[in-house]
Structure formats: structure tokens, C-alpha cells
Amino acid sequence: MKIxxxxxxxxxxxxxxxxxxxxxxxxxxxxxxxxxRDGVEAMDFLRHEGDxxxxxxxxxxxxxxxxxxxxxxxIEVLEAIRKxxxxxxxxxxxxxxxxxxxDLKKCYELGANxxxxxxxxxxxxxxxxxxxxxxxxxxxxxxxEN
Numbered sequence: 001m002k003i004x005x006x007x008x009x010x011x012x013x014x015x016x017x018x019x020x021x022x023x024x025x026x027x028x029x030x031x032x033x034x035x036x037r038d039g040v041e042a043m044d045f046l047r048h049e050g051d052x053x054x055x056x057x058x059x060x061x062x063x064x065x066x067x068x069x070x071x072x073x074x075i076e077v078l079e080a081i082r083k084x085x086x087x088x089x090x091x092x093x094x095x096x097x098x099x100x101x102x103d104l105k106k107c108y109e110l111g112a113n114x115x116x117x118x119x120x121x122x123x124x125x126x127x128x129x130x131x132x133x134x135x136x137x138x139x140x141x142x143x144x145e146n
Contacts, residue, residue, distance in 0.1 A: 005058065005059075005060055005061025005062075006032045006033070006034055006058070006060040006061060007024070007032070007033045007034070007060060007061060007062055007063075007064065008034050008036070008042065008045065008046075008060040008062070008063045008064070009021075009033055009034065009035045009036070009064045010035075010036050010037075010038070010039065010041075010042040010063060010064065010065045010066055010069070010074065010077065011035060011037070011064070011066045011069075011095070012037045012038055012066065012069045012070060013066070016066070016095075016118065017035050019125055019126065019129070020033075020064065020129050021033055021035070022126070023125065023126040023127075023128075023129035023130050024129060024130070026126065026130065034060070037069075038069045038070050038071045038072060039069055039071060039072025039073060039074065039076055039077040040071045040072045042063070042065070042072075042077050043072070043077060043080055046059070046060075046081065046084075046087055046090075047084075047087075059086075059087065059089075059090050060090060061091070062090070062091045062092075062093060062132075063081070063090055063091070063092045063093070064093050064095055064132065065077060065078060065092055065093065065094055065095060066095045066096070067094060067095070067096045067103055067107075068096070068097070074094060074095075074096075074107075075103065075106055075107065075110065078092055078094065078107060078110045078111070078112055079110050082110055082111040088111075091113045091114075092111070092112050092113055093112070093113060093114045093115075093116060093132055094107045094112045094114065094115045094116065095116055095118055096115065096116070096117055096118065097117070097118045098117070099117050114132070116128055116132060
């Protein structure tokens with residue numbers, strides 16, 4: 001039996017958080033979803049620091065990472081993840097509300113596994129999140145952790 005890993009959702013927009021969680025729940029994904037509001041909090045979670053120093057060991061199965069956030073944006077978080085030996089193999093799906101080519105290019109250069117433009121339409125957004133969750137959290141086989 002496959003152990004369901006946590007989905008780390010790094011998103012500062014409360015409405016997008018609600019829609020994402022709702023979409024994953026609608027598809028009956030039983031994975032634990034942890035939402036953090038910015039890049040600094042995401043790195044604390046991943047490195048077991050600050051409020052997350054006592055969290056259970058293990059990396060998330062996938063990180064859904066918004067690009068535009070306060071304090072530390074998604075591109076900075078992606079760069080920090082890929083430079084960290086303990087984190088660099090975690091699948092990272094970048095979420096953006098724009099198709100700006102420089103962001104897209106930079107994310108792939110830094111090692112993003114996927115780049116998804118958030119659809120404006122609710123139904124399209126729900127469908128996109130369902131597919132992301134099913135593939136990265138259930139189907140994808142991850143490398144063993146160090």
C-alpha cells in the first residue's frame with residue numbers, strides 16, 4: 001500500500017487556497033494538505049524550523065508553489081529548494097496567474113517540474129488542480145529520501 005505524502009500548498013491568496021483544497025477533496029485525495037502563506041514560512045516548514053521545528057519527519061510528496069507572494073516569492077523558494085541536498089528532489093509545481101515568459105523560463109531553469117497557469121474560470125481551476133494532485137501525489141514515484 002502506498003503511503004500518502006503531504007501536499008504542501010504555498011499560496012497567500014485565501015480564495016485560491018480554498019479552491020485548491022476543495023478541488024483536491026472533490027477528487028477524494030486523502031493526502032494531508034498543509035498551507036503556508038509565503039516563501040519564508042514554506043522554507044521553515046521544509047527545514048523543520050520556527051513553528052514547524054516539531055513537525056513529523058519526511059518531505060512532502062509535492063509542493064504547489066505560487067510565484068507572487070510577500071517576503072519571499074516562489075522563484076526564490078524554488079531556487080532555495082533546488083540548492084538544498086535534503087529538498088532538491090521534491091517535485092515542485094509552480095502556480096501562476098500569468099503566462100509571463102521570463103517567469104516560465106526562470107522556473108524551468110531552476111528545476112521546476114511543472115508550470116501551471118491558474119485558470120480564471122472556477123471549473124477549469126478545479127480540473128487543473130485535480131489533475132495535478134492525482135499525478136504528483138498519487139501516481140508519481142519519488143526517489144527515496146536521504
